[in-house]
C-alpha cells in the first residue's frame with residue numbers, strides 16, 4: 698500500500714483494478730474494491746490498520762467487475778454514476794457463472810469457488826453529472842466524464858491534490874475502449890489536464906502524473922486516425938481489427954497477449970462503429986446502392 702498524502706492511500710498491486718481510500722475526519726471513503734475475495738478481505742484489514750474509523754462510502758468509478766466485485770467485503774454504502782447502477786442491476790446468475798467459468802479455465806479453482814458466494818452490492822446513491830462529499834474537512838468531488846464507459850467518473854480529493862481516475866487513465870497498458878467512446882475519452886483527458894492535481898491514481902498501473910495523459914491521448918488519437926482511414930477505404934470491421942498498427946504501443950507480457958489482443962480488437966471495433974455513426978454507411982454499402 699502506498700501513502701500518497703497524509704490522508705490518501707492507494708494500492709496498485711491487487712488484481713482487477715487499483716484501489717484507494719481517503720481518511721476524512723469523519724470516516725473513510727473508498728475508491729473501488731479489489732476483485733478477488735481474499736484480496737478484498739486483505740484490503741479491509743489494511744484500511745483498519747491505518748484508520749480507526751468506519752468506512753462511510755465506497756465509490757465505484759465504473760461498473761466493470763475489476764472495480765465492483767469486492768464491494769461485499771467492505772460496505773453497502775456504494776455510490777456510482779447512474780449508468781453504472783443500470784449495468785450492475787443486470788449482474789445475476791449468468792454473470793456469476795461466467796465469472797466462475799473464467800477462473801476455472803484460468804486454473805484458479807479456489808478463486809472460482811469463492812465466487813459461488815458472490816453478492817453484488819448495488820449502489821444506494823447515484824449521480825448523473827457531478828456530486829460532492831464534504832466530510833471531515835475533505836472535499837471529494839465526483840465528476841462524470843465518460844469515455845472508458847458511459848458511467849466512468851473521476852474522484853478528486855481537492856485538499857490533497859489527488860485524482861483517482863478509474864480506467865479513464867491507465868498507465869503502461871492498452872486502454873480498453875470496447876465499452877466506451879473514444880471521442881468522449883479524448884475530451885475527458887483534456888478535462889483532466891486542466892484540473893489542479895499533483896498526483897493521479899490510474900485504474901491500472903503505477904501512480905503517475907500528467908505525462909501519462911499525453912501518451913494515452915496520443916494512443917487514442919492514433920487509433921481514431923487509423924480506423925477512420927481504413928473505414929473510409931472500405932475495409933470491413935474484421936479487416937480493420939487486424940490492420941490497425943498499435944498493438945505494440947505498450948509492452949505486453951507473453952501470458953497476457955491473447956487476452957489483450959481480444960480486448961484490443963474490441964476497442965478497434967468500437968471505434969469503427971463510431972466512424973460509421975460519423976460518416977454514415979460503409980463505402981461498400983454505398984457502392985451496392
Ligand SMILES: [Zn+2]
Pocket residue numbers: 759760761845846864
Ligand atoms: Zn473499467
